[in-house]
Amino acid sequence: MILERDDAIWAATKLxxxxxxxxxxxxxxxxxxxxxxxxxxxxxxGMGLEDDFFQSFDMHPQDMNFAIETIPNKTWDTMLExxxxxxxxxSPGKNVKLVVKETTxxxxxxxxxxxxxxxxxxxxxxxxxGVPDLEIFNKRAIMGMVxxxxxxxxxxxxxxxxxxxxxxxxxIRRMLNEKxxxxxxxxxxxxxxxxxxTANGGASMYDGLRPLLRYRxxxxxxxxxxxxxxLYFELRDWFTEKNGGEDLIHKGASSRxxxxxxxxxxxxxxxxxxxxxxxxxLFTSAMEKAGEVTTQKRFYMGEYGYSNAKEVLLxxxxxxxxxxxxxxxxxxxxITWWKxxxxxxxxxxxxxxxxxxxxxxxxxxxxxxxxxxx
Numbered sequence: 001m002i003l004e005r006d007d008a009i010w011a012a013t014k015l016x017x018x019x020x021x022x023x024x025x026x027x028x029x030x031x032x033x034x035x036x037x038x039x040x041x042x043x044x045x046g047m048g049l050e051d052d053f054f055q056s057f058d059m060h061p062q063d064m065n066f067a068i069e070t071i072p073n074k075t076w077d078t079m080l081e082x083x084x085x086x087x088x089x090x091s092p093g094k095n096v097k098l099v100v101k102e103t104t105x106x107x108x109x110x111x112x113x114x115x116x117x118x119x120x121x122x123x124x125x126x127x128x129x130g131v132p133d134l135e136i137f138n139k140r141a142i143m144g145m146v147x148x149x150x151x152x153x154x155x156x157x158x159x160x161x162x163x164x165x166x167x168x169x170x171x172i173r174r175m176l177n178e179k180x181x182x183x184x185x186x187x188x189x190x191x192x193x194x195x196x197x198t199a200n201g202g203a204s205m206y207d208g209l210r211p212l213l214r215y216r217x218x219x220x221x222x223x224x225x226x227x228x229x230x231l232y233f234e235l236r237d238w239f240t241e242k243n244g245g246e247d248l249i250h251k252g253a254s255s256r257x258x259x260x261x262x263x264x265x266x267x268x269x270x271x272x273x274x275x276x277x278x279x280x281x282l283f284t285s286a287m288e289k290a291g292e293v294t295t296q297k298r299f300y301m302g303e304y305g306y307s308n309a310k311e312v313l314l315x316x317x318x319x320x321x322x323x324x325x326x327x328x329x330x331x332x333x334x335i336t337w338w339k340x341x342x343x344x345x346x347x348x349x350x351x352x353x354x355x356x357x358x359x360x361x362x363x364x365x366x367x368x369x370x371x372x373x374x
Contacts, residue, residue, distance in 0.1 A: 009269035018288035054107040061342035082361040110163040113146035123217035123299035144189030152356030157342040160205035168302040171331040185309040190297040213302040256273040305329040
């Protein structure tokens with residue numbers, strides 16, 4: 001499809017205007033967050049979903065105990081929207097949504113979503129010695145798509161580290177084995193903000209978790225971020241109309257939003273190139289610059305206490321062998337390990353007068369209060 005010149009200019013201007021203010025990935029996340037939370041209905045006092053979040057901020061970590069549970073998907077999605085710095089979207093493939101509760105208070109301290117691994121990853125390929133057979137690999141590997149603590153619980157006691165460690169536990173692995181009728185031996189995830197955070201002296205919450213989770217290198221990320229809902233649906237409907245009422249991408253396609261957005265770009269570039277070379281060059285340059293907003297992310301992998309996970313992932317054997325530290329990955333042992341770490345952090349925050357006691361959730365008038373990179 002080739003658009004008329006004025007139509008192509010109009011749509012291209014829409015895209016360039018949307019992306020022009022995103023100089024860093026956190027600029028993008030903040031804009032998406034503002035767009036999303038304003039659509040969450042206000043709750044009556046004492047009846048909000050955030051009342052189920054952990055708020056006993058003077059509780060010592062040694063007195064905390066935890067359980068992994070499921071809640072309805074819609075409730076999980078809305079709760080996470082209030083907590084996460086980013087605006088989460090489901091991806092095709094495996095999808096397991098969990099909450100971690102502190103059982104003494106019966107309140108939620110964090111959210112976990114596990115899903116199918118990325119199709120390709122340089123750190124993973126380096127670890128395995130090449131691109132694996134994805135049919136074999138995907139039966140044995142899972143990715144942490146969402147690992148988010150409620151705050152300030154996470155800040156006060158290194159809660160993000162507990163959630164990440166729980167993802168590496170046998171409790172999670174056994175849950176996945178039962179759901180998908182296989183034996184998992186690899187967990188992988190990546191930092192949210194990557195080089196934006198580490199370049200400013202920050203560290204990832206996944207650091208310091210060896211042997212549960214090990215840093216394996218940085219991803220190579222350069223792609224155009226997905227559009228916010230308002231502009232995406234406006235352009236999708238507009239392009240569909242210009243296409244004679246036919247969808248640009250068929251309804252059953254995987255990663256449909258990404259493919260439709262890619263089709264926007266393809267049509268606009270072709271149309272501008274035909275009608276206006278200068279406009280084509282301006283648009284192409286703007287989209288290339290927008291693609292540079294994405295960052296390298298720190299990539300981490302854990303092998304659930306198996307000594308031959310690599311051989312199994314490469315299809316050289318089907319039999320997993322336990323490493324000497326296999327029992328360290330049991331949930332009770334992970335929690336015991338975390339309590340020592342959390343106690344040190346908690347005592348430091350108390351001694352320095354930095355213990356936070358105000359629940360941090362996103363809503364329409366909180367945008368200026370919460371630091372988005374955390």
